[in-house]
Amino acid sequence: MSNPEWVAVDWGTTHLRLWLMSAQGDVLERLDNAQGMGALAPVEFEQVLTGLIGDRLSGVTPVVVCGMAGARQGWQEAPYVPVPCVPPGARDAIRVTTADPRLDVYILPGLSQAQPADVMRGEETQIGGFISQEPDFDGVLCLPGTHCKWAHISAREVVSFRTFMTGELFSLLGTQSVLRHSVSDGWDADAFETAVNDAMARPAGIGAELFSIRAAGLVHDQSPDVARARLSGLLIGLELAAARPYWLGQEVVVLGADGLSDIYLNALKTQSVWCRAASGEDTVLNGLKAAYAQLKADT
Amino acid sequence: MSNPEWVAVDWGTTHLRLWLMSAQGDVLERLDNAQGMGALAPVEFEQVLTGLIGDRLSGVTPVVVCGMAGARQGWQEAPYVPVPCVPPGARDAIRVTTADPRLDVYILPGLSQAQPADVMRGEETQIGGFISQEPDFDGVLCLPGTHCKWAHISAREVVSFRTFMTGELFSLLGTQSVLRHSVSDGWDADAFETAVNDAMARPAGIGAELFSIRAAGLVHDQSPDVARARLSGLLIGLELAAARPYWLGQEVVVLGADGLSDIYLNALKTQSVWCRAASGEDTVLNGLKAAYAQLKADT
Known part of the structure; x- marks a missing residue:
């Protein structure tokens, strides 16, 4: 099997989903397990990652992460971006210093709203993925789950959410x-x-x-x-x-x-x-792809 | 210490409260522990009772019980009485056959309402106690707790509740x-x-x-x-x-x-x-007293 050009990660509270991606944007392999943020101390995130994909890394490999790994109690805090804004990409990400030099980790921030007070982590990347597919969409996204999000989308921005x-x-x-x-x-x-x-x-x-x-x-x-x-x-x-x-x-x-x-x-x-x-799964991967595309355009 | 003439019991899901009562209606002793209905199999109710008060019983002693001991999964089911009705007394109670012949156990029924569907077990005895103290009350009782009850009281009856x-x-x-x-x-x-x-x-x-x-x-x-x-x-x-x-x-x-x-x-x-x-505590004991008074009047 060929080595990935980059790795896409949706790291939630209870689940970790990970895609090894080719240079052509194809999925080489998909992993899914229960090593969510809630079960991990900050030092364990890198260990989980190298344990899962260490033997598939050749050179320095970008890893683009969304979700609760960026929470205060996660791997490293990625401060919220306030709405209205476009869904955050790699330019808004924080970079994590790793012990393994082959890992080049970017954690995408979540979104916050001052009034009414609200936050999201992970869903902003799904929203980004949806907008990358339907850039002219003007309407409302509903993202059901443990904490269902409703977001008003206009001109590629998240205007407000609840x-x-x-x-x-x-x-x-x-x-x-x-x-x-x-x-x-x-x-x-x-x-x-x-x-x-x-x-x-x-x-x-x-x-x-x-x-x-x-x-x-x-x-x-x-x-x-x-x-x-x-x-x-x-x-x-x-x-x-x-x-x-x-x-x-x-x-x-x-x-x-x-x-x-x-x-x-x-x-x-x-x-x-x-x-x-x-x-939902397609859109989170599309969002991570859009974030990575921004990184590639910058380098 | 003198032996009780009768025993008042409020047997809830998580708590058991028990009063040893004199012939004059005074409390000889009050016991309170965590042996609630939720932790007991049907056969264990009598064991708990004899363990707690066995050495205080001389002859046959009436035990008047309200609360979840009368639920289907309790000691023995005491079917609900539908509203509107006066709070149930000893005449509406079921009698439990016990191994210990000194125990003469009465379990008071709860109340049910057909539309909107609703039930209570234990609060009806608090309500009865309140009405015994304020028989002319026409208004609403609010009984806060895990499941808060609101009851409309008129002419000594529970008219409806939620x-x-x-x-x-x-x-x-x-x-x-x-x-x-x-x-x-x-x-x-x-x-x-x-x-x-x-x-x-x-x-x-x-x-x-x-x-x-x-x-x-x-x-x-x-x-x-x-x-x-x-x-x-x-x-x-x-x-x-x-x-x-x-x-x-x-x-x-x-x-x-x-x-x-x-x-x-x-x-x-x-x-x-x-x-x-x-x-709340005074009213449940007053309710058990009112239920017992009915028993005494009948014998």
Whole structure:
């Protein structure tokens, strides 16, 4: 196998994804494991990298990293760039001094927003990848996940964005709260739609509607599949109610993994939003490619 | 020490509270430990009881129990009584067959509501205790806790009620979510009030406001005391927004432990609600006394 010209890395809190890239921009190899930032001390990042790709490096090899590796508790802090701005590229990256001279590491910064206070790390690179493919896009990106991001894009810039803890709430409530007794791994599409509509119609009611999921199981034998879909629908409906200034009258592109993107698309369709999906994995790699292209243009 | 005429027990998910009662209605002894329903198999309830009070029993002794001991996964299921109804007394209790013939155990049922689906176990006895002290009360009781209950009381009946997962959400978000990095054990009264008002004004925004607690720490160095008070204020504000049909134009009595009751009273006062506190512990014992009085009247 040939050696990579450069290495693209998406280093999140719980996952590490890494692509060995050819000079032609092709993927030579893709690695994916659970050595996320959350499990690593700062000195361990380089060790993980050389352990994974050390035998594939010949000369000095650029490594372009996005995500939580640039957080204060990560490998080395890459300060946030405030919006509005274009998604950060290699020119905005910090360079990390490594013990292995073959590694030439660039960590891309995240984005921050002063009012309302908000931050992202990693999603800005997905956004950059999307814009590199659709430079004339003027609309809204929705990036579902543990912390779902909504970003308004115009003239290749991130104008503003907002983060929702929907994924984390769903996980905590479904596995740690009293609702864990009521939900299964199943799904019920009608219950999901009803719940989205209920939460959008009466967002304030969410606190009581959540406990009703438990009570409906006890009082009305509500099925665990219905319960899980309803929990998801209430939380996503609450998110859509608050994100209305983002999606109302806009074209929305959902960037993420297939299953979760489909759930968001279904929720948006209940509100007749003009929406479509794009692959989250493709876009993060495209973003890292765009960041690397900037580096190559400069040298 | 004299032997009890009867024993009052509040057997919750995480705690067991038990009072040995004299014929005159005085407390001979009070026990409190962590042997809650959640930690016990059905056969263990009797063992816990005889271990704690076995040497204090002379003849057959009535034991009146409220709370989660009557849940399906508890000691023995005491089916819910549907509202509207007076708080259940000994006539509505189930009797448990015990190995120790000195124990004569009555488990009080909880309450259920068909629409909106809701249930309670234990709070109905606090409500009964409150009504036994203030039989002419016409208004609303708020019982803060892991699952806060709001109940409309009229003509000694529970007319309707609603449960909010506010306490459980606060605990999960503050200790298990990304917000755990941002909150302390401290408090900031102004931040709490602002957050209550923010959530009541824009309840739908809660999903984004939660993540902003984290972001404000990173972007604006928001203090962890402010962060914790803001998390509490947002969640209680969301609850008050949904519970508005309960408290609007009503007299509200908050029944609970001092610290948490004060937080709720402060939140209600931001909305100029006519409210006062009553002790949660006194009311549950008063409720068990009222249930026992019914038993004594029947024999």
